[in-house]
Structures are given as C-alpha cells and as structure tokens.
C-alpha cells in the first residue's frame with residue numbers, strides 16, 4: 001500500500017507545483033510523484049496526466065521519442081488550467097532503462113519499438129496504471145480530464161472508481177527520429193494520433 005512519504009512546494013519554469021512522493025517505503029529512492037499545480041481546484045473535474053518515466057527523453061532530450069516535450073507541455077497546461085501530473089516510475093514502459101537501451105540497440109538493427117521488446121523476451125508494454133488510480137484515490141480526486149493519446153490509460157480510468165469526464169489530446173509533432181516510434185504507437189497500441197498515417 002503506497003502512501004504519502006513527503007511533500008513540498010517547488011517553483012519550476014512552468015510555475016509552482018506541490019510535489020508529493022508516494023511509496024510503500026520511506027527509503028524508496030524512486031517513489032512515484034504527483035506534482036500538483038498551484039491553485040488547482042479539486043472540486044471540479046481535475047486535469048490529470050499519467051506520465052511514465054523516460055530518462056532519455058526528459059533528462060537528456062532524446063529525439064527518439066516525444067516524452068520530454070509531453071512532460072513540459074503537460075506541466076505548462078496544468079500551470080495554465082490547474083491540474084496535476086502523476087509521474088510514474090515505469091521507465092521504458094516498465095522494462096527499465098537497461099532493457100530500454102538494449103531495445104534501442106536492436107532498433108539500430110531495424111527492429112521497431114514493439115519488435116525490439118519482444119525480441120528481448122519482454123512484453124511490448126508492461127505497465128499497469130492501477131497505481132495512478134490509487135494516487136488519485138489518496139488525493140480524493142474523483143472526477144478527471146485525462147491528458148493522453150493512449151487508449152490503455154483511458155481504459156484503466158474507465159474501469160476504476162474515478163470518473164473520466166473527458167480525454168484531452170497531448171500530441172507533439174513528429175520529427176525524423178521519432179516518426180517511426182509514433183507510427184508504431186498508432187499502429188500497434190492504437191494511440192489517438194492525428195499526424196500519423
């Protein structure tokens with residue numbers, strides 16, 4: 001059972017956020033995080049993004065995916081409209097950074113993002129968004145607008161005790177490096193992406 005281990009206000013380039021660390025264990029070095037924009041009204045449907053960790057995209061600004069830009073766009077959106085980002089420690093769709101780099105190495109040989117995981121004997125996507133629902137429950141958030149293009153995240157909320165008021169798209173234009181990744185998201189996972197074929 002996760003619980004709040006610590007929280008504090010942090011000013012960022014995208015405004016002020018209350019950063020809350022959730023974990024079973026207070027010595028956990030990688031707790032899930034909820035970052036709540038200042039002045040968020042919790043009595044209205046609350047804008048929420050479930051965001052899975054991507055160190056390559058968010059920290060090192062990799063062009064292979066759009067994760068870093070999505071996180072920035074989501075924080076900006078929450079600052080302007082109220083809401084929170086639930087930052088989940090699910091690096092590489094929950095296969096971890098070592099396996100993600102192994103998958104990238106296979107991608108250099110021509111495998112797409114799904115085939116590379118399967119070639120390593122790993123699931124294409126090993127995530128479960130139950131923990132994000134648990135965090136919403138603990139914050140007493142019952143009604144949300146979800147910022148995502150991922151039908152799996154939508155399904156998780158629909159099957160939970162949290163009401164999905166609406167889905168808000170969070171699309172980042174493709175570049176030369178990311179277009180294959182985005183196309184696979186649309187073709188294999190069924191992401192709602194207008195720009196892809």
Ligand SMILES: Nc1nc2c(ncn2[C@@H]2O[C@H](COP(=O)(O)OP(=O)(O)OP(=O)(O)O)[C@@H](O)[C@H]2O)c(=O)[nH]1
Nearest residue numbers: 051052053054065067090091092093113148149150
């Ligand atoms: N295994 C693997 N994971 C990747 C690859 N590229 C990005 N990822 C991971 O994919 C995940 C993307 O998560 P999110 O940003 O929550 O995005 P999403 O599930 O596609 O859904 P959206 O809400 O529509 O953005 C992160 O955990 C990344 O680390 C890849 O080539 N292989």
Ligand SMILES: [Zn+2]
Nearest residue numbers: 054057065067
């Ligand atoms: Zn990424």
